[in-house]
Amino acid sequence: MKASLLDQKYIETADLELRSAALEGDKKALEMLIGKHYSFIYNLAMKMTLDTSDAEDVTQDVIIKIITHLKSFEGKSAFRTWLYRIVVNHILNMKKRHCEVLINDFKEYGNSLEAMEDSPFPTEYSSNPEKQMILKETKLSCTAGMLMCLDREQRLILAIGAIFEINHEIASEVLGLSKDNYRQKLSRAKSQLLSFMNDQCGLVNKSNSCRCHKKARAFMKEGIVDPKKMVFNADYKMKIRDLLDEKNANMEEEFERQSLFLFKDSPFYDKPHLKNKLLKVLDSDSFKRALE
Numbered sequence: 485m486k487a488s489l490l491d492q493k494y495i496e497t498a499d500l501e502l503r504s505a506a507l508e509g510d511k512k513a514l515e516m517l518i519g520k521h522y523s524f525i526y527n528l529a530m531k532m533t534l535d536t537s538d539a540e541d542v543t544q545d546v547i548i549k550i551i552t553h554l555k556s557f558e559g560k561s562a563f564r565t566w567l568y569r570i571v572v573n574h575i576l577n578m579k580k581r582h583c584e585v586l587i588n589d590f591k592e593y594g595n596s597l598e599a600m601e602d603s604p605f606p607t608e609y610s611s612n613p614e615k616q617m618i619l620k621e622t623k624l625s626c627t628a629g630m631l632m633c634l635d636r637e638q639r640l641i642l643a644i645g646a647i648f649e650i651n652h653e654i655a656s657e658v659l660g661l662s663k664d665n666y667r668q669k670l671s672r673a674k675s676q677l678l679s680f681m682n683d684q685c686g687l688v689n690k691s692n693s694c695r696c697h698k699k700a701r702a703f704m705k706e707g708i709v710d711p712k713k714m715v716f717n718a719d720y721k722m723k724i725r726d727l728l729d730e731k732n733a734n735m736e737e738e739f740e741r742q743s744l745f746l747f748k749d750s751p752f753y754d755k756p757h758l759k760n761k762l763l764k765v766l767d768s769d770s771f772k773r774a775l776e
Contacts, residue, residue, distance in 0.1 A: 490524065490648060490727040499563045503554055511767075514551070518762055522547055523754055524648075525571055527724070530753065531643040532575055532636070534583040534628050536715060540758055546574050547762050561657070568650075568658040575640055587632035590680045597626070597684065597694060600702035609711060617717055621709050622696045623687070624716035627746050630677060630685075638673040645670045647747045649728050674740065681743050688743045720751030727752060 499520070505513035525546050529539035549570050557566050587593055609618055631639050641659065644650045645666075656666035686692040703709040725748040 490650075494564060496562055496564065499567075503557065503563065506551075507554055514766065515763060518547060518551075518766070519759060521550075521567065522759055522762060523752070526755055526758060527752055528571065528643060528648070529575070531628075531631060531647065532639060533581040534632060535581065538581045538583075540755070540761075542575065542578065543758060544762060544765065545578075546571050548765065549574060551766060562654075565654055565657055568654065572640065572644075572658045576636065583632055584636070587629055590630075590633040590676065593629055593633050594680065594684050597699070600699055600706070602693070602695075602698040603701040605697050606701050606704070614711070617714065618700055618704075618709060618711055619696050621711075621714050621717040622700045622703050623746070624750055625703060625708050626685075626696070626699070627750070628716060630680060631747075633680065634673055634676065638669065638676070641666070641670050642673040642677065646674055646744055647724060674744075678740060678743050682739070685743075687746060688739065716751065718751075719755070720753050722752050724748045724750055724752045 499517065502513045502517040502520075506517055522543055526539055526543040529542040529546075530536070533539050533542065550567060553570065557563065561569075605615065605619075609615055631642070634642060641655070644655050644659075645652065652663065652666060652670075656663045659666060661669065681688050683689075684692055684694055686695045700709065704711065725745070728748060
């Protein structure tokens with residue numbers, strides 16, 4: 485099932501009907517509204533924070549803001565646009581998260597990768613299924629780190645526009661930018677990311693020496709990858725690319741398409757426990773009083 489915010493067939497009236505019913509006290513409608521949107525918010529938060537706990541906290545904060553402001557929606561924009569604006573504004577204004585402090589820029593990140601010793605893949609994890617899991621975790625961890633080299637606005641714009649492929653008109657509106665300014669900022673963010681990948685990443689430029697299988701041991705030694713507790717290569721049933729309109733890929737140059745595919749090929753997480761946690765919060769007496 486596609487996430488509604490990414491679905492080209494998204495139906496505005498469905499959300500408006502759920503909103504109206506929720507405001508009239510229909511608990512099931514409120515649960516359905518949350519169920520439609522929390523996964524996208526969580527996955528965007530993961531791109532912004534690289535930490536499951538931080539992403540869950542951000543998702544909970546955003547969902548609470550959306551629900552407590554349902555009455556304020558006046559229909560001056562599409563409901564989806566209104567919802568995006570709450571998500572985007574919260575992310576842009578939230579306090580700095582742990583990984584945003586650890587990773588500063590492309591130069592520093594590139595130096596840290598080069599400083600990691602190239603080593604043969606650990607023999608204790610040489611069975612093929614286990615090896616592939618670790619290699620995937622290493623790749624996902626490394627590419628996620630690349631995103632953190634962009635400043636927060638750039639990272640958000642790139643995630644929305646180039647990874648999740650949100651319509652540019654909607655994206656520019658929720659970010660409060662003109663279409664031209666949005667496209668310029670998106671182009672600049674992509675240019676910086678792709679330039680780094682072209683100079684550093686062996687997955688997109690075969691002349692580069694950096695390879696996931698050579699760095700896996702170092703990633704484990706640094707505690708970035710834990711074979712017993714996968715952070716990125718875990719708990720997913722689909723990938724971001726499964727939610728996207730394939731025709732958009734034809735708009736990209738080959739190197740850009742190949743590079744961005746690494747991010748679109750990353751998991752789209754579904755967190756049922758997070759949904760249950762959100763419902764418990766919204767079902768609490770204190771939250772009910774806040775809605776009155």
